[in-house]
Amino acid sequence: xxxxxxxxxxxxxxxxxxxxxxxxxxxxxxxxxxxxxxxxxxxxxxxxxxxxxxxxxxxxxxxxxxxxxxxxxxxxxxxxxxxxxxxxxxxxxxxxxxxxxxxxxxxxxxxxxxxxxxxxxxxxxxxxxxxxxxxxxxxxxxxxxxxxxxxxxxxxxxxxxxxxxxxxxxxxxxxxxxxxxxxxxxxxxxxxxxxxxx
Numbered sequence: 001x002x003x004x005x006x007x008x009x010x011x012x013x014x015x016x017x018x019x020x021x022x023x024x025x026x027x028x029x030x031x032x033x034x035x036x037x038x039x040x041x042x043x044x045x046x047x048x049x050x051x052x053x054x055x056x057x058x059x060x061x062x063x064x065x066x067x068x069x070x071x072x073x074x075x076x077x078x079x080x081x082x083x084x085x086x087x088x089x090x091x092x093x094x095x096x097x098x099x100x101x102x103x104x105x106x107x108x109x110x111x112x113x114x115x116x117x118x119x120x121x122x123x124x125x126x127x128x129x130x131x132x133x134x135x136x137x138x139x140x141x142x143x144x145x146x147x148x149x150x151x152x153x154x155x156x157x158x159x160x161x162x163x164x165x166x167x168x169x170x171x172x173x174x175x176x177x178x179x180x181x182x183x184x185x186x187x188x189x190x191x192x193x194x195x196x197x198x
Contacts, residue, residue: 008052012059013045016052020063033070034079041066050145054180069178078178081131081138089132090124099136101149109184111150112136117157121164130170141179148184151175156190 020041021028028038040047048062051069055061073079081088098118103111119129140149155162175183 008049008057010045013048013052016048016059016062016066017041017045019059020066023063024067027067027071032074034074036079037070037073041070047145050181065177065180069180072178076134077131078134078138081135082142088135089128093124093129093132099133101136101140105150109148109150110140111152112140113152113154116153116155116162117159119164119167120161121167126166129167133167133171134174137174137179137182141182145181148182151183151186153186153188154190155188 024033027033048066051065052059052062055065077088087094096118098115099112100115101110101112105111
């Protein structure tokens with residue numbers, strides 16, 4: 001039996017792949033998923049392994065999770081986020097420095113920084129901001145699903161105007177459901193008393 005380094009048999013990943021393609025063949029035929037994602041499912045068992053691990057090694061849950069994620073990706077336009085030469089959001093977001101990748105943790109994992117004080121709810125269109133956030137997640141996830149990253153919430157200087165529950169819910173949904181295995185852990189730095197529930 002061919003076992004990969006993570007301990008997941010390659011045969012199990014191929015079984016999941018075939019099960020998904022068969023169970024949801026009707027949705028595939030009418031392109032309710034992005035064809036690029038279907039092609040990736042057919043060729044990239046590492047992506048399937050990420051779903052499998054996130055589903056706690058349950059094959060049926062894995063198949064259904066792939067359906068859920070690919071449906072969201074088509075509806076959200078995830079595959080268009082990294083179109084060369086075209087940003088899915090205004091350039092001003094990059095200039096504001098809300099998100100950026102810098103440094104690594106003690107295990108060598110890259111750290112994605114979120115400067116909470118730079119984000120003010122209602123200052124810009126919500127959908128555009130969500131695409132900006134997803135752009136960074138997609139960029140990290142698209143080319144490597146095996147090495148997770150760290151998410152750092154730097155709340156230095158943040159206050160009530162920076163609190164955004166809609167964004168928080170969106171980010172949790174991304175990390176919990178749509179980008180399985182992307183985040184190793186989350187750190188919060190300098191939580192101000194005004195945002196602390198204690």
